[in-house]
Amino acid sequence: MAVELQQVSYTYADRSLWRHTALHKLDLHIKPGTMVGIAGATGSGKSTLLQLFNGILKPTEGKVRVLDVTIQAGEKSPKLLGLRRRVGLVFQFPEQQMFEDTVEKDLIFGPQNFGMSPEEAKQRAAQAMEDMGLPLELLQRNPFRLSGGQMRKAAIASVLAMDPEVLVLDEPTATLDPVSRGELITLLERLCREQGRTIIIVTHRMDELLPFADSWLLLKDGAITFEGSPQALGQDPSVLERCGLTVPQSLRYWHALASRFGLEHERPCLTAASLAARIAALSPAGAGNSASAREEGCR
Numbered sequence: 596m597a598v599e600l601q602q603v604s605y606t607y608a609d610r611s612l613w614r615h616t617a618l619h620k621l622d623l624h625i626k627p628g629t630m631v632g633i634a635g636a637t638g639s640g641k642s643t644l645l646q647l648f649n650g651i652l653k654p655t656e657g658k659v660r661v662l663d664v665t666i667q668a669g670e671k672s673p674k675l676l677g678l679r680r681r682v683g684l685v686f687q688f689p690e691q692q693m694f695e696d697t698v699e700k701d702l703i704f705g706p707q708n709f710g711m712s713p714e715e716a717k718q719r720a721a722q723a724m725e726d727m728g729l730p731l732e733l734l735q736r737n738p739f740r741l742s743g744g745q746m747r748k749a750a751i752a753s754v755l756a757m758d759p760e761v762l763v764l765d766e767p768t769a770t771l772d773p774v775s776r777g778e779l780i781t782l783l784e785r786l787c788r789e790q791g792r793t794i795i796i797v798t799h800r801m802d803e804l805l806p807f808a809d810s811w812l813l814l815k816d817g818a819i820t821f822e823g824s825p826q827a828l829g830q831d832p833s834v835l836e837r838c839g840l841t842v843p844q845s846l847r848y849w850h851a852l853a854s855r856f857g858l859e860h861e862r863p864c865l866t867a868a869s870l871a872a873r874i875a876a877l878s879p880a881g882a883g884n885s886a887s888a889r890e891e892g893c894r
């Protein structure tokens with residue numbers, strides 16, 4: 596497993612008697628090389644959970660196992676520092692963490708900090724730029740002279756430059772325009788499918804990411820209320836509403852269509868494109884396409 600949680604709870608506490616349990620006895624398994632979406636309303640515990648994945652937070656109860664490292668309360672594992680390189684954590688608005696005067700200096704900072712030679716770090720920086728679909732000439736540009744989308748990608752590249760096996764991203768598409776959001780999801784999916792990295796993405800917005808993740812985890816008040824495939828989630832989107840999340844429009848339309856035409860037994864259409872193909876197949880002229888629309892898996 597890339598990540599395994601056994602009965603994990605996390606309680607925030609300060610020196611007074613104030614305590615707040617943000618996560619309650621979570622059990623979770625994330626397979627290596629998969630793409631996992633985590634969603635939940637504000638305050639449901641998403642960011643707390645992410646910080647357990649690379650040891651920034653240690654569980655107050657239970658056991659977290661990430662790659663070959665076990666993290667539990669009170670334990671000082673010498674492997675924890677190495678884990679920070681192997682599990683890259685990209686916070687919300689990562690561009691706020693860029694502070695050098697060139698993109699390259701920002702990208703080589705992490706790798707050099709973890710002991711790579713300058714040459715190796717520069718190679719990693721160039722590879723990370725390529726993985727994020729950015730031209731190499733931007734390496735010499737001041738990060739603050741990039742467009743919003745380029746800056747977000749460069750900031751993710753600065754984590755990717757450390758060659759992490761697991762990449763954890765908190766709301767990576769927040770504030771981007773629809774085209775940039777789509778591009779970023781495609782790039783992240785490539786890191787998973789072509790390079791075998793485990794990609795964990797926290798989001799409030801399910802619409803674009805829903806079909807791309809291999810599995811979804813929904814959190815409500817610090818507990819897991821759903822764990823399963825996008826198709827399983829598509830079959831019963833009411834769980835999204837129970838978690839305070841908006842049901843993606845394509846799914847709403849799919850369920851209206853399914854009840855009108857008695858298609859409830861079919862795999863749900865998760866995107867506008869697959870929904871359009873299914874609708875076209877329902878028309879008399881497109882009836883012959885019905886099987887292929889179903890086969891398309893209504894992704």
Ligand SMILES: Nc1ncnc2c1ncn2[C@@H]1O[C@H](COP(=O)(O)OP(=O)(O)OP(=O)(O)O)[C@@H](O)[C@H]1O
Pocket residue numbers: 607608615616617635636637638639640641642643644
């Ligand atoms: N440093 C902290 N000290 C005390 N309580 C905290 C702290 N950070 C978070 N909490 C509380 O823990 C709970 C979970 O917070 P968390 O940030 O993990 O939620 P979230 O799902 O990421 O929210 P959002 O979507 O708004 O970022 C919330 O009730 C929050 O108020």
